[in-house]
Amino acid sequence: xxxxxxxxxxxxxxxxxxxxxxxxxxxxxxxxxxxxxxxxxxxxxxxxxxxxxxxxxxxxxxxxxxxxxxxxxxxxxxxxxxxxxxxxxxxxxxxxxxxxxxxxxxxxxxxxxxxxxxxxxxxxxxxxxxxxxxxxxx
Amino acid sequence: xxxxxxxxxxxxxxxxxxxxxxxxxxxxxxxxxxxxxxxxxxxxxxxxxxxxxxxxxxxxxxxxxxxxxxxxxxxxxxxxxxxxxxxxxxxxxxxxxxxxxxxxxxxxxxxxxxxxxxxxxxxxxxxxxxxxxxxxxxxxxxxxxxxxxxxxxxxxxxxxxxxxxxxxxxxx
Numbered sequence: 001x002x003x004x005x006x007x008x009x010x011x012x013x014x015x016x017x018x019x020x021x022x023x024x025x026x027x028x029x030x031x032x033x034x035x036x037x038x039x040x041x042x043x044x045x046x047x048x049x050x051x052x053x054x055x056x057x058x059x060x061x062x063x064x065x066x067x068x069x070x071x072x073x074x075x076x077x078x079x080x081x082x083x084x085x086x087x088x089x090x091x092x093x094x095x096x097x098x099x100x101x102x103x104x105x106x107x108x109x110x111x112x113x114x115x116x117x118x119x120x121x122x123x124x125x126x127x128x129x130x131x132x133x134x135x136x137x138x
Numbered sequence: 139x140x141x142x143x144x145x146x147x148x149x150x151x152x153x154x155x156x157x158x159x160x161x162x163x164x165x166x167x168x169x170x171x172x173x174x175x176x177x178x179x180x181x182x183x184x185x186x187x188x189x190x191x192x193x194x195x196x197x198x199x200x201x202x203x204x205x206x207x208x209x210x211x212x213x214x215x216x217x218x219x220x221x222x223x224x225x226x227x228x229x230x231x232x233x234x235x236x237x238x239x240x241x242x243x244x245x246x247x248x249x250x251x252x253x254x255x256x257x258x259x260x261x262x263x264x265x266x267x268x269x270x271x272x273x274x275x276x277x278x279x280x281x282x283x284x285x286x287x288x289x290x291x292x293x294x295x296x297x298x299x300x301x302x303x304x305x306x307x308x309x310x
């Protein structure tokens with residue numbers, strides 16, 4: 001239970017930050033993609049740098065976690081479908097003005113269309129499970 | 139009498155600092171990779187509890203109310219608080235320039251965002267992650283697949299918005 005409450009706490013911080021930086025605002029996503037306001041691109045770039053520095057510190061600490069357990073970094077494998085999935089996702093991002101994290105932030109803030117986007121994303125995930133049944137490696 | 143003023147949005151570096159720090163912090167305290175989209179599988183299981191599909195019956199989804207579920211609930215609560223702090227409306231069907239410019243009837247918007255969400259959910263699973271899992275977590279760990287995925291995300295997002303402006307909004 002304590003572990004789940006920690007996840008709840010980290011989730012709250014994540015949702016709060018996404019919303020405070022306006023990542024959940026359609027206009028900011030729209031203007032990032034038109035190149036007229038790069039606020040969110042800067043958020044992403046700086047987050048990557050901060051994350052990389054943090055991972056470097058963990059590496060210097062021999063990947064020892066909080067209670068001395070060894071941290072296992074989740075390596076995401078490149079497959080022949082990675083690019084295809086990325087393209088599909090990109091179209092969805094442009095259409096909805098949200099990504100999986102920010103659509104949750106939209107709902108929390110009170111943007112009702114976020115609920116519709118969430119429902120779509122859940123159905124899309126189900127469609128993946130259907131595809132996976134036929135094409136095992138996807 | 140003091141009047142309550144909504145807080146300003148954070149500057150970009152503040153968001154980058156907090157969101158970026160989540161990657162090592164989640165590993166350090168919970169040995170978990172930052173990511174959101176896998177959790178939609180939990181909701182899919184909630185929607186289709188009797189599904190026979192093997193992927194939705196894998197170990198990751200043996201319990202619907204698991205750590206990913208708690209994280210997503212936390213995100214809703216965190217954003218709820220942020221929305222009140224910034225003085226955003228508690229409930230609105232507006233979606234910025236999209237709904238302002240197009241003035242579509244509600245069912246049009248519902249269909250559009252349902253479709254957009256569908257592609258997000260499907261694409262994230264095929265690519266193996268979303269903006270947080272690939273673009274933040276994966277790039278911070280220098281994963282090649284995350285670079286490929288992120289380039290596709292951004293490129294096709296930009297192409298889609300360009301198409302929306304040309305074909306729906308009538309010009310750039």
